[in-house]
Amino acid sequence: MALPDKEKMTNEPPARKRALKESAREGVTVVQEGVEYTSFACNDYLGLSHHPAVVKAAQEALAKWGTGAGASRLITGNHPLYAPLEKQIAKMKGKEAALVFGSGYLANIGIIPTLVGEGDLIVADKLVHACMIDGALLSGATLKRFKHNDLTSAEVFLDEHRGKYERTLILTEHVFSMDGDVAPLAGLAKLAKRYNALLMVDNAHGLGILKSDADVDIWMGTLSKAAGAYGGYIATSKKVIDDMVNGARSFIFSTGLPPAVCASALKALEIMEREPERGARALKLARKVNAKAESSIVPVVIGSEEGALRAAEKLKARGILSVAIRPPTVPSGTSRLRLTFSAEHTDEQVDQLIAALKTL
Ligand SMILES: *Cc1c(COP(=O)(O)O)cnc(C)c1O
Numbered sequence: 099m100a101l102p103d104k105e106k107m108t109n110e111p112p113a114r115k116r117a118l119k120e121s122a123r124e125g126v127t128v129v130q131e132g133v134e135y136t137s138f139a140c141n142d143y144l145g146l147s148h149h150p151a152v153v154k155a156a157q158e159a160l161a162k163w164g165t166g167a168g169a170s171r172l173i174t175g176n177h178p179l180y181a182p183l184e185k186q187i188a189k190m191k192g193k194e195a196a197l198v199f200g201s202g203y204l205a206n207i208g209i210i211p212t213l214v215g216e217g218d219l220i221v222a223d224k225l226v227h228a229c230m231i232d233g234a235l236l237s238g239a240t241l242k243r244f245k246h247n248d249l250t251s252a253e254v255f256l257d258e259h260r261g262k263y264e265r266t267l268i269l270t271e272h273v274f275s276m277d278g279d280v281a282p283l284a285g286l287a288k289l290a291k292r293y294n295a296l297l298m299v300d301n302a303h304g305l306g307i308l309k310s311d312a313d314v315d316i317w318m319g320t321l322s323k324a325a326g327a328y329g330g331y332i333a334t335s336k337k338v339i340d341d342m343v344n345g346a347r348s349f350i351f352s353t354g355l356p357p358a359v360c361a362s363a364l365k366a367l368e369i370m371e372r373e374p375e376r377g378a379r380a381l382k383l384a385r386k387v388n389a390k391a392e393s394s395i396v397p398v399v400i401g402s403e404e405g406a407l408r409a410a411e412k413l414k415a416r417g418i419l420s421v422a423i424r425p426p427t428v429p430s431g432t433s434r435l436r437l438t439f440s441a442e443h444t445d446e447q448v449d450q451l452i453a454a455l456k457t458l
Contacts, residue, residue, distance in 0.1 A: 123137065125440075127152045136447045136451075138418060139405060139436070144324050144376040155365035162357075164357070170350065172347070175353055180354070193333040197342050197347060197349070200353070200411055201351075202329075205332055207229060210234055210267070210331055213298070214239040221267070221268050223269065223281065227302070252286065256268075272300065272304030278394070280304075296316060304319075305319050307394050317334065318331065318333075328359050358422045397436055413458075447454075
Protein backbone atom coordinates (compact mmCIF):
# COMPACT_ATOMS: atom_id res chain seq x y z
CA MET A 99 0.00 0.00 0.00
CA ALA A 100 1.30 3.46 -0.90
CA LEU A 101 2.00 5.87 1.92
CA PRO A 102 -0.56 8.65 2.19
CA ASP A 103 0.29 11.85 0.37
CA LYS A 104 1.48 14.06 3.22
CA GLU A 105 0.45 17.25 1.45
CA LYS A 106 -3.16 16.17 1.75
CA MET A 107 -3.00 15.88 5.52
CA THR A 108 -3.69 18.89 7.68
CA ASN A 109 -1.35 17.71 10.38
CA GLU A 110 1.80 17.25 8.32
CA PRO A 111 4.99 16.48 10.20
CA PRO A 112 6.36 19.79 11.45
CA ALA A 113 9.13 21.72 9.80
CA ARG A 114 10.70 22.28 13.22
CA LYS A 115 12.27 19.52 15.26
CA ARG A 116 10.26 18.15 18.17
CA ALA A 117 11.83 17.19 21.47
CA LEU A 118 10.57 15.36 24.54
CA LYS A 119 10.64 17.00 27.94
CA GLU A 120 10.21 15.01 31.14
CA SER A 121 7.09 15.97 33.10
CA ALA A 122 6.18 14.39 36.43
CA ARG A 123 2.49 14.92 37.06
CA GLU A 124 0.40 14.57 40.17
CA GLY A 125 -3.10 15.82 39.49
CA VAL A 126 -2.83 19.37 38.17
CA THR A 127 0.70 19.82 39.55
CA VAL A 128 3.52 19.17 37.12
CA VAL A 129 7.24 19.16 37.87
CA GLN A 130 9.60 20.01 35.00
CA GLU A 131 13.35 20.35 35.56
CA GLY A 132 12.81 20.53 39.29
CA VAL A 133 10.23 23.35 39.15
CA GLU A 134 6.60 22.90 40.15
CA TYR A 135 3.81 24.32 37.97
CA THR A 136 0.03 24.37 37.99
CA SER A 137 -0.88 22.69 34.73
CA PHE A 138 -3.59 23.91 32.38
CA ALA A 139 -2.19 21.61 29.74
CA CYS A 140 -3.53 18.16 30.54
CA ASN A 141 -6.59 16.24 29.31
CA ASP A 142 -7.30 14.48 32.64
CA TYR A 143 -10.40 16.72 32.87
CA LEU A 144 -12.06 15.00 35.80
CA GLY A 145 -8.95 14.24 37.83
CA LEU A 146 -9.71 10.52 37.60
CA SER A 147 -6.20 9.30 36.75
CA HIS A 148 -5.18 9.77 40.39
CA HIS A 149 -8.53 8.97 42.04
CA PRO A 150 -7.94 6.51 44.94
CA ALA A 151 -10.74 4.14 43.87
CA VAL A 152 -9.43 4.10 40.28
CA VAL A 153 -5.87 3.42 41.42
CA LYS A 154 -7.11 0.67 43.75
CA ALA A 155 -9.07 -1.01 40.93
CA ALA A 156 -5.91 -1.02 38.81
CA GLN A 157 -3.79 -2.42 41.67
CA GLU A 158 -6.27 -5.23 42.31
CA ALA A 159 -6.40 -6.15 38.63
CA LEU A 160 -2.62 -6.06 38.46
CA ALA A 161 -2.32 -8.44 41.42
CA LYS A 162 -4.94 -10.78 40.01
CA TRP A 163 -4.26 -10.74 36.26
CA GLY A 164 -0.63 -9.63 35.90
CA THR A 165 0.86 -6.92 33.75
CA GLY A 166 0.09 -7.77 30.14
CA ALA A 167 -2.78 -9.20 28.09
CA GLY A 168 -0.39 -11.64 26.43
CA ALA A 169 -1.97 -11.66 22.98
CA SER A 170 -4.47 -10.10 20.61
CA ARG A 171 -8.04 -10.20 21.90
CA LEU A 172 -8.98 -12.72 19.22
CA ILE A 173 -6.28 -15.12 20.45
CA THR A 174 -6.09 -15.22 24.27
CA GLY A 175 -5.96 -11.52 25.20
CA ASN A 176 -9.70 -11.06 25.79
CA HIS A 177 -9.57 -11.11 29.60
CA PRO A 178 -12.73 -10.92 31.71
CA LEU A 179 -12.50 -7.16 32.33
CA TYR A 180 -13.38 -6.29 28.74
CA ALA A 181 -17.03 -7.34 28.88
CA PRO A 182 -18.06 -5.09 31.81
CA LEU A 183 -15.98 -2.21 30.39
CA GLU A 184 -17.67 -2.47 26.98
CA LYS A 185 -21.09 -2.81 28.58
CA GLN A 186 -20.48 0.38 30.57
CA ILE A 187 -19.32 2.30 27.47
CA ALA A 188 -22.34 1.14 25.44
CA LYS A 189 -24.67 2.20 28.26
CA MET A 190 -23.08 5.64 28.63
CA LYS A 191 -23.19 6.29 24.88
CA GLY A 192 -26.76 4.92 24.53
CA LYS A 193 -25.75 2.26 22.00
CA GLU A 194 -26.33 -1.49 21.62
CA ALA A 195 -22.68 -2.43 22.00
CA ALA A 196 -19.12 -1.17 22.28
CA LEU A 197 -15.65 -2.44 21.45
CA VAL A 198 -12.37 -1.38 23.05
CA PHE A 199 -9.24 -0.85 20.93
CA GLY A 200 -5.63 -0.32 22.04
CA SER A 201 -5.92 3.48 21.78
CA GLY A 202 -8.04 6.21 20.22
CA TYR A 203 -5.57 6.45 17.37
CA LEU A 204 -5.76 2.70 16.73
CA ALA A 205 -9.55 2.90 16.91
CA ASN A 206 -9.82 5.57 14.21
CA ILE A 207 -7.36 3.96 11.82
CA GLY A 208 -9.16 0.62 12.28
CA ILE A 209 -12.79 1.75 12.25
CA ILE A 210 -12.83 4.04 9.20
CA PRO A 211 -11.33 1.58 6.66
CA THR A 212 -13.75 -1.09 7.94
CA LEU A 213 -16.74 1.18 7.25
CA VAL A 214 -15.74 2.55 3.82
CA GLY A 215 -13.29 1.86 1.00
CA GLU A 216 -12.65 2.56 -2.65
CA GLY A 217 -15.78 3.79 -4.41
CA ASP A 218 -17.07 5.35 -1.18
CA LEU A 219 -17.11 8.94 0.04
CA ILE A 220 -15.94 10.54 3.29
CA VAL A 221 -17.14 14.04 4.13
CA ALA A 222 -15.09 15.33 7.07
CA ASP A 223 -14.94 18.56 9.05
CA LYS A 224 -11.82 20.54 8.12
CA LEU A 225 -10.52 20.37 11.70
CA VAL A 226 -10.94 16.70 12.58
CA HIS A 227 -8.05 15.06 14.43
CA ALA A 228 -5.05 13.67 12.53
CA CYS A 229 -6.01 10.07 13.29
CA MET A 230 -9.40 10.44 11.59
CA ILE A 231 -7.57 11.75 8.54
CA ASP A 232 -5.09 8.86 8.71
CA GLY A 233 -8.02 6.42 8.90
CA ALA A 234 -9.69 8.13 5.96
CA LEU A 235 -6.49 7.95 3.86
CA LEU A 236 -5.97 4.29 4.76
CA SER A 237 -9.53 3.48 3.67
CA GLY A 238 -9.00 4.46 0.04
CA ALA A 239 -12.36 6.29 0.00
CA THR A 240 -12.58 9.76 -1.60
CA LEU A 241 -12.09 12.41 1.09
CA LYS A 242 -13.84 15.80 0.96
CA ARG A 243 -13.44 18.32 3.80
CA PHE A 244 -16.15 20.81 4.70
CA LYS A 245 -15.68 24.17 6.41
CA HIS A 246 -15.36 23.80 10.15
CA ASN A 247 -18.76 23.34 11.85
CA ASP A 248 -20.51 24.61 8.71
CA LEU A 249 -23.62 22.58 7.86
CA THR A 250 -24.14 24.41 4.58
CA SER A 251 -20.63 23.53 3.43
CA ALA A 252 -21.21 19.85 4.37
CA GLU A 253 -24.51 19.87 2.51
CA VAL A 254 -22.92 21.34 -0.63
CA PHE A 255 -20.43 18.42 -0.76
CA LEU A 256 -23.11 15.83 -0.09
CA ASP A 257 -25.39 17.32 -2.69
CA GLU A 258 -22.70 17.46 -5.33
CA HIS A 259 -20.96 14.14 -4.71
CA ARG A 260 -23.21 11.72 -2.80
CA GLY A 261 -24.79 10.25 -5.95
CA LYS A 262 -21.45 9.16 -7.39
CA TYR A 263 -20.49 6.93 -4.47
CA GLU A 264 -21.82 3.79 -2.90
CA ARG A 265 -21.42 4.39 0.84
CA THR A 266 -20.86 7.74 2.54
CA LEU A 267 -19.39 8.51 5.96
CA ILE A 268 -19.57 11.90 7.68
CA LEU A 269 -16.76 12.55 10.20
CA THR A 270 -16.60 15.14 12.95
CA GLU A 271 -15.50 15.63 16.55
CA HIS A 272 -17.91 16.28 19.39
CA VAL A 273 -15.69 18.86 21.12
CA PHE A 274 -12.84 20.05 18.88
CA SER A 275 -9.48 19.43 20.47
CA MET A 276 -7.79 22.74 19.63
CA ASP A 277 -10.76 25.14 19.64
CA GLY A 278 -12.95 23.63 22.34
CA ASP A 279 -16.07 24.34 20.29
CA VAL A 280 -18.90 21.86 19.77
CA ALA A 281 -20.04 20.34 16.46
CA PRO A 282 -23.65 20.81 15.28
CA LEU A 283 -24.38 17.13 15.79
CA ALA A 284 -28.17 17.28 15.42
CA GLY A 285 -27.82 19.08 12.07
CA LEU A 286 -25.18 16.63 10.85
CA ALA A 287 -27.38 13.70 11.93
CA LYS A 288 -30.23 15.15 9.83
CA LEU A 289 -27.92 15.51 6.81
CA ALA A 290 -26.74 11.93 7.31
CA LYS A 291 -30.33 10.68 7.22
CA ARG A 292 -31.24 12.79 4.19
CA TYR A 293 -28.22 11.65 2.17
CA ASN A 294 -28.20 8.05 3.36
CA ALA A 295 -24.82 8.48 5.04
CA LEU A 296 -23.37 7.27 8.35
CA LEU A 297 -22.39 9.85 10.98
CA MET A 298 -19.29 9.05 13.04
CA VAL A 299 -18.26 11.34 15.90
CA ASP A 300 -14.94 11.44 17.76
CA ASN A 301 -15.83 12.00 21.37
CA ALA A 302 -12.26 12.30 22.74
CA HIS A 303 -12.82 15.66 24.45
CA GLY A 304 -16.57 15.41 25.03
CA LEU A 305 -16.76 12.31 27.23
CA GLY A 306 -17.49 13.24 30.84
CA ILE A 307 -17.94 16.92 29.99
CA LEU A 308 -20.89 17.16 27.58
CA LYS A 309 -23.77 14.92 26.64
CA SER A 310 -25.48 14.82 23.26
CA ASP A 311 -28.77 13.19 22.39
CA ALA A 312 -28.17 13.63 18.65
CA ASP A 313 -28.79 10.56 16.51
CA VAL A 314 -25.13 9.61 15.97
CA ASP A 315 -24.58 6.25 14.22
CA ILE A 316 -21.06 5.68 15.50
CA TRP A 317 -19.39 7.17 18.54
CA MET A 318 -15.69 6.66 18.99
CA GLY A 319 -13.48 8.01 21.71
CA THR A 320 -10.55 7.47 23.99
CA LEU A 321 -10.15 6.25 27.54
CA SER A 322 -6.98 8.33 27.88
CA LYS A 323 -8.51 11.76 28.54
CA ALA A 324 -11.40 12.27 30.98
CA ALA A 325 -11.34 8.54 31.83
CA GLY A 326 -7.71 8.96 32.94
CA ALA A 327 -6.55 5.58 31.61
CA TYR A 328 -5.68 4.36 28.13
CA GLY A 329 -7.45 2.73 25.20
CA GLY A 330 -9.92 3.66 22.48
CA TYR A 331 -13.52 2.64 21.87
CA ILE A 332 -16.36 2.49 19.40
CA ALA A 333 -20.02 2.45 20.52
CA THR A 334 -22.62 1.60 17.89
CA SER A 335 -24.94 -1.19 16.68
CA LYS A 336 -24.17 -4.88 17.29
CA LYS A 337 -23.90 -5.36 13.54
CA VAL A 338 -21.14 -2.72 13.16
CA ILE A 339 -19.30 -4.09 16.21
CA ASP A 340 -19.32 -7.50 14.56
CA ASP A 341 -17.86 -5.93 11.38
CA MET A 342 -15.09 -4.38 13.52
CA VAL A 343 -14.16 -7.64 15.25
CA ASN A 344 -13.88 -9.25 11.82
CA GLY A 345 -12.41 -6.40 9.80
CA ALA A 346 -10.62 -3.71 11.83
CA ARG A 347 -6.93 -4.49 11.32
CA SER A 348 -5.72 -2.39 14.28
CA PHE A 349 -8.06 -4.45 16.47
CA ILE A 350 -7.22 -7.86 15.03
CA PHE A 351 -3.43 -7.49 14.75
CA SER A 352 -2.63 -5.69 18.01
CA THR A 353 -2.33 -6.94 21.59
CA GLY A 354 -5.19 -6.29 24.01
CA LEU A 355 -4.87 -3.67 26.73
CA PRO A 356 -3.22 -4.63 30.03
CA PRO A 357 -5.92 -5.81 32.46
CA ALA A 358 -5.12 -3.06 35.00
CA VAL A 359 -5.79 -0.44 32.33
CA CYS A 360 -9.24 -1.91 31.65
CA ALA A 361 -9.99 -2.08 35.37
CA SER A 362 -9.05 1.56 35.94
CA ALA A 363 -11.02 2.71 32.89
CA LEU A 364 -14.12 0.86 34.09
CA LYS A 365 -13.86 2.33 37.59
CA ALA A 366 -13.30 5.82 36.16
CA LEU A 367 -16.35 5.55 33.89
CA GLU A 368 -18.49 4.43 36.83
CA ILE A 369 -17.37 7.46 38.84
CA MET A 370 -17.88 9.74 35.81
CA GLU A 371 -21.46 8.51 35.48
CA ARG A 372 -22.20 8.72 39.20
CA GLU A 373 -20.61 12.14 39.74
CA PRO A 374 -21.61 14.40 36.83
CA GLU A 375 -20.64 17.37 39.01
CA ARG A 376 -16.99 16.68 38.08
CA GLY A 377 -17.58 17.53 34.42
CA ALA A 378 -19.79 20.46 35.42
CA ARG A 379 -16.98 21.88 37.56
CA ALA A 380 -14.39 21.66 34.75
CA LEU A 381 -16.84 23.50 32.49
CA LYS A 382 -17.58 26.12 35.14
CA LEU A 383 -13.87 26.84 35.65
CA ALA A 384 -13.35 27.18 31.88
CA ARG A 385 -16.20 29.70 31.82
CA LYS A 386 -14.54 31.75 34.53
CA VAL A 387 -11.75 32.39 32.03
CA ASN A 388 -13.98 32.73 28.97
CA ALA A 389 -17.72 33.11 29.53
CA LYS A 390 -18.34 31.71 26.05
CA ALA A 391 -16.42 28.46 26.64
CA GLU A 392 -18.40 25.46 25.34
CA SER A 393 -16.17 22.81 26.89
CA SER A 394 -13.19 22.33 29.21
CA ILE A 395 -10.84 23.55 26.45
CA VAL A 396 -10.23 27.29 26.10
CA PRO A 397 -8.02 28.62 23.30
CA VAL A 398 -6.36 32.00 23.74
CA VAL A 399 -5.51 32.91 20.16
CA ILE A 400 -2.34 35.02 19.97
CA GLY A 401 -1.61 35.01 16.22
CA SER A 402 2.09 34.60 15.53
CA GLU A 403 4.09 31.54 16.50
CA GLU A 404 6.68 33.60 18.40
CA GLY A 405 3.93 35.49 20.21
CA ALA A 406 2.32 32.24 21.37
CA LEU A 407 5.67 30.88 22.57
CA ARG A 408 6.42 34.12 24.42
CA ALA A 409 2.97 34.04 26.07
CA ALA A 410 3.53 30.45 27.25
CA GLU A 411 6.93 31.48 28.69
CA LYS A 412 5.35 34.42 30.50
CA LEU A 413 2.75 32.16 32.13
CA LYS A 414 5.47 29.66 33.00
CA ALA A 415 7.44 32.37 34.79
CA ARG A 416 4.32 32.80 36.94
CA GLY A 417 4.12 29.08 37.71
CA ILE A 418 1.49 28.19 35.11
CA LEU A 419 1.91 25.54 32.46
CA SER A 420 0.06 25.94 29.16
CA VAL A 421 0.84 24.74 25.65
CA ALA A 422 1.61 26.97 22.72
CA ILE A 423 -0.11 25.35 19.74
CA ARG A 424 1.31 26.36 16.38
CA PRO A 425 1.02 25.38 12.72
CA PRO A 426 0.62 22.77 11.35
CA THR A 427 -1.62 21.71 14.25
CA VAL A 428 -3.63 24.94 13.79
CA PRO A 429 -3.88 27.22 10.73
CA SER A 430 -1.10 29.76 10.30
CA GLY A 431 -1.79 33.09 12.02
CA THR A 432 -3.89 31.41 14.73
CA SER A 433 -1.10 30.22 17.04
CA ARG A 434 -2.52 30.06 20.51
CA LEU A 435 -2.33 28.95 24.08
CA ARG A 436 -4.51 25.92 24.62
CA LEU A 437 -5.80 25.92 28.18
CA THR A 438 -7.55 22.91 29.63
CA PHE A 439 -9.52 22.84 32.86
CA SER A 440 -9.92 20.05 35.33
CA ALA A 441 -12.41 19.43 38.09
CA GLU A 442 -9.33 19.32 40.32
CA HIS A 443 -8.21 22.93 39.78
CA THR A 444 -8.95 25.11 42.79
CA ASP A 445 -10.70 28.46 42.39
CA GLU A 446 -7.47 30.13 43.53
CA GLN A 447 -5.45 28.43 40.80
CA VAL A 448 -7.90 29.65 38.17
CA ASP A 449 -7.80 33.17 39.65
CA GLN A 450 -3.99 33.08 39.37
CA LEU A 451 -4.32 32.05 35.73
CA ILE A 452 -6.75 34.91 35.04
CA ALA A 453 -4.34 37.39 36.64
CA ALA A 454 -1.44 35.99 34.59
CA LEU A 455 -3.44 36.19 31.34
CA LYS A 456 -4.07 39.87 32.01
CA THR A 457 -0.30 40.53 31.83
CA LEU A 458 -0.03 39.15 28.26
C1 LIG B 1 -6.33 12.30 21.76
C2 LIG B 1 -7.22 12.15 20.59
C3 LIG B 1 -7.31 10.95 19.88
C4 LIG B 1 -6.36 9.81 20.12
O1 LIG B 1 -6.62 9.13 21.29
P1 LIG B 1 -5.45 8.28 21.99
O2 LIG B 1 -6.17 7.35 22.88
O3 LIG B 1 -4.59 9.27 22.70
O4 LIG B 1 -4.72 7.56 20.90
C5 LIG B 1 -8.26 10.85 18.89
N1 LIG B 1 -9.06 11.89 18.57
C6 LIG B 1 -8.98 13.06 19.22
C7 LIG B 1 -9.90 14.16 18.84
C8 LIG B 1 -8.06 13.23 20.24
O5 LIG B 1 -7.97 14.41 20.86
